[in-house]
Amino acid sequence: MKRNIILAGVGGQGILTIAAILDTATINSNLNIKQSEVHGMSQRGGAVQSHVRISDKEIFSDLIPEGKADIIISVEPMELLRYLPFLKKDGFLITDSNPFKNINNYPELEDLYKEIKMHKNSILIDAKEIAKEIGNSKATNIVLLGAAASLLPLSNDSLQNAIKTLFERKGERIINKNLEAYEKGKEIASVMAS
Amino acid sequence: MKKLLLGNEALAQGAIDTGISGVYAYPGTPSTEITEYIQNSKIAQELNIHSKWSVNEKTAMEAALGMSYAGKRVLTVMKHVGLNVAADVFMNMAVSGINGGLVVVVADDPSMHSSQNEQDSRNYGKFAMIPIFEPTNQQEAYDITTYAFYLSEQLALPIMIRMVTRLSHSRAAINIGKRNTQNTIKLSKNPHQFQLIPMHARNRYQHLVGIQSDIRENSENSYFNKFIEGPNTSMGIIAAGIAFNYLMENFENDSCPYPILKISQYPLPKRQVKKLFDKCKKILVLEDGAPFIEELIADYFDENKKVIGRLTGHLNRVGELNPDNIAEALGFERTFANKIPKIVTPRPPELCVGCAHRDLFDAINQLKTENTKQQVFGDIGCYALGSLPPYESINTLIDMGASITMAKGASDAGIHPSIAIIGDSTFTHSGMTGLLDAVIENTPITVIISDNSAVAMTGAQDSAASGRLINICKGIGVDKDHLKVITPLHKKLDENIDVIRNEINYKGVSIVISQRPCVQLSKEKKDQLKKLKQVAIN
Numbered sequence: 001m002k003r004n005i006i007l008a009g010v011g012g013q014g015i016l017t018i019a020a021i022l023d024t025a026t027i028n029s030n031l032n033i034k035q036s037e038v039h040g041m042s043q044r045g046g047a048v049q050s051h052v053r054i055s056d057k058e059i060f061s062d063l064i065p066e067g068k069a070d071i072i073i074s075v076e077p078m079e080l081l082r083y084l085p086f087l088k089k090d091g092f093l094i095t096d097s098n099p100f101k102n103i104n105n106y107p108e109l110e111d112l113y114k115e116i117k118m119h120k121n122s123i124l125i126d127a128k129e130i131a132k133e134i135g136n137s138k139a140t141n142i143v144l145l146g147a148a149a150s151l152l153p154l155s156n157d158s159l160q161n162a163i164k165t166l167f168e169r170k171g172e173r174i175i176n177k178n179l180e181a182y183e184k185g186k187e188i189a190s191v192m193a194s
Numbered sequence: 195m196k197k198l199l200l201g202n203e204a205l206a207q208g209a210i211d212t213g214i215s216g217v218y219a220y221p222g223t224p225s226t227e228i229t230e231y232i233q234n235s236k237i238a239q240e241l242n243i244h245s246k247w248s249v250n251e252k253t254a255m256e257a258a259l260g261m262s263y264a265g266k267r268v269l270t271v272m273k274h275v276g277l278n279v280a281a282d283v284f285m286n287m288a289v290s291g292i293n294g295g296l297v298v299v300v301a302d303d304p305s306m307h308s309s310q311n312e313q314d315s316r317n318y319g320k321f322a323m324i325p326i327f328e329p330t331n332q333q334e335a336y337d338i339t340t341y342a343f344y345l346s347e348q349l350a351l352p353i354m355i356r357m358v359t360r361l362s363h364s365r366a367a368i369n370i371g372k373r374n375t376q377n378t379i380k381l382s383k384n385p386h387q388f389q390l391i392p393m394h395a396r397n398r399y400q401h402l403v404g405i406q407s408d409i410r411e412n413s414e415n416s417y418f419n420k421f422i423e424g425p426n427t428s429m430g431i432i433a434a435g436i437a438f439n440y441l442m443e444n445f446e447n448d449s450c451p452y453p454i455l456k457i458s459q460y461p462l463p464k465r466q467v468k469k470l471f472d473k474c475k476k477i478l479v480l481e482d483g484a485p486f487i488e489e490l491i492a493d494y495f496d497e498n499k500k501v502i503g504r505l506t507g508h509l510n511r512v513g514e515l516n517p518d519n520i521a522e523a524l525g526f527e528r529t530f531a532n533k534i535p536k537i538v539t540p541r542p543p544e545l546c547v548g549c550a551h552r553d554l555f556d557a558i559n560q561l562k563t564e565n566t567k568q569q570v571f572g573d574i575g576c577y578a579l580g581s582l583p584p585y586e587s588i589n590t591l592i593d594m595g596a597s598i599t600m601a602k603g604a605s606d607a608g609i610h611p612s613i614a615i616i617g618d619s620t621f622t623h624s625g626m627t628g629l630l631d632a633v634i635e636n637t638p639i640t641v642i643i644s645d646n647s648a649v650a651m652t653g654a655q656d657s658a659a660s661g662r663l664i665n666i667c668k669g670i671g672v673d674k675d676h677l678k679v680i681t682p683l684h685k686k687l688d689e690n691i692d693v694i695r696n697e698i699n700y701k702g703v704s705i706v707i708s709q710r711p712c713v714q715l716s717k718e719k720k721d722q723l724k725k726l727k728q729v730a731i732n
């Protein structure tokens with residue numbers, strides 16, 4: 001069993017939080033992990049990505065080879081497409097639909113959506129809106145994690161526990177908001193898949 | 195015990211567990227997390243391990259040598275270009291040798307993710323004639339560090355560990371061993387060891403050359419260098435450090451058919467290389483960075499081209515290795531891969547919203563319309579992004595401190611206005627000495643110190659300049675009438691332009707300190723800074 005996951009976004013959008021939850025859940029499930037953080041110059045508003053590899057066998061490369069990613073999770077639609085060369089033939093794309101526009105030549109949203117929907121296993125959700133409804137727009141990334149949950153080799157319990165561990169310092173309220181965000185993400189993905 | 199750690203953190207944990215008494219470093223991507231891990235480690239605090247940042251890499255390495263002189267184990271950490279700054283002491287301490295174990299960690303940046311060049315530090319290690327280690331993975335980063343201290347004391351030599359960005363910034367679970375106690379103070383038995391006057395230095399250098407065979411023998415029998423047999427001798431592979439992982443990634447179930455020599459310790463184990471060479475029809479060399487091994491073993495005049503790699507074009511000459519370019523070198527067909535759709539546009543990094551550098555660049559750019567000959571010499575820090583659109587305010591970017599000295603040279607050549615823009619931390623790192631050069635000749639330059647009170651680019655570490663800039667400039671000899679402080683804010687734009695215009699019109703050394711903390715600093719830090727500021731004024 002091996003799962004290759006690419007996390008994509010813009011600096012400060014919380015992809016390393018998703019990575020940290022996956023790390024913790026993997027370790028507690030006694031599986032091997034390699035997680036590499038790829039970022040450029042001081043990552044001020046630039047594109048960032050993280051490669052997460054989970055396996056029951058030894059993992060060699062810290063980087064996922066081209067065409068070998070099972071899932072790409074992105075907190076922004078254009079950043080999702082930047083890593084397409086890594087996607088497996090039947091790999092999954094999961095992304096928030098809200099653009100992060102800090103450049104003036106950002107492409108037309110409709111074109112981006114069209115491009116994403118061309119892939120049969122794609123989940124495009126307004127995660128930000130869902131997070132807002134819960135009352136914590138910062139939890140957008142956790143909604144997306146929830147949407148990916150059924151594709152991960154990690155149990156529901158281990159993911160929930162990892163969320164608890166990660167937000168422990170921030171208190172009960174934040175933990176619960178994030179758990180709720182995770183549940184909502186799961187729900188939506190299952191509706192979309194059915 | 196298992197712990198999930200970055201390559202950098204695994205290395206730091208290894209150093210703590212070997213019983214270091216201190217780490218000396220200047221922040222620089224990709225090396226920064228090593229020192230930060232020790233700074234944040236509870237155990238390190240309890241053990242009173244020194245971990246404050248140094249002003250630059252040279253002062254860091256010299257202080258480390260001082261701690262080693264006292265008999266204690268010590269780590270010194272920098273990025274590849276930082277080693278250029280410390281090269282003076284680095285070369286000389288290989289000659290003097292050390293007393294307590296001393297390990298130099300240098301993190302290289304193939305592909306230049308956050309650097310001006312991709313120089314390969316193994317060249318420096320070889321130049322200094324000391325052992326070099328190159329971990330393959332996070333576990334080895336830990337294990338090698340603990341062993342390197344042992345070897346350092348055994349050979350009485352500094353040891354280099356070379357990291358690369360990918361390993362530094364990638365996490366895995368590692369096994370942590372037992373913790374050693376620190377050394378007690380104990381001076382060298384040889385009273386002349388650290389006196390490199392020619393008569394002693396000659397002896398020491400003779401000694402260094404004399405023990406090269408021991409160093410090679412150690413590498414020849416190293417636990418970290420491995421010869422892995424394989425049935426298909428049409429090709430043999432030398433894989434160094436992280437390249438070994440990318441190689442193995444290409445074969446299911448560890449089933450590489452070719453014999454492999456995995457290198458994690460240098461000098462190159464000659465006998466093992468020879469064994470591979472004799473056995474195989476050709477040799478593929480995989481190494482991240484420069485073609486260091488390849489150059490050593492390739493026979494340029496051999497028409498048969500037995501050794502292949504980055505020099506022969508079988509692999510990319512520049513940039514990082516990865517599983518894909520190695521797959522190509524192995525002769526594998528590229529499997530299915532989607533292309534990046536054309537509509538995806540680049541997203542370069544930019545200054546944070548509300549960053550003080552932005553307001554400073556606005557002022558400088560407005561002056562550009564008045565002085566078409568204006569040249570702005572830049573330096574290393576977040577403000578280097580001022581060379582990109584929308585600002586494009588900076589003309590040069592070479593190395594730490596070069597803004598001031600290049601502005602001086604350009605001014606000597608007749609360019610006016612000649613403006614240097616340098617950060618507060620970069621100023622104390624390497625700008626101060628250049629400023630003295632300018633002060634001595636009262637060269638017509640304007641130095642703008644963009645003081646955000648942090649080493650912001652690497653994550654807002656403490657800056658040695660905080661609260662001291664005015665006094666430092668006065669102490670170096672800057673005329674106080676041409677030492678101005680401005681606050682870079684949009685509402686003060688016109689006022690600030692006036693100040694800078696006046697100073698660049700002055701035909702001598704002038705300094706404008708543009709002072710506003712980095713917006714990424716925590717509230718506590720900002721409060722601390724306010725107190726420091728008052729001390730400076732009183």
Ligand code: SF4
Nearest residue numbers: 546549576650712713
């Ligand atoms: S980190 Fe600080 S100095 Fe750097 S761009 Fe952001 S606000 Fe400016």
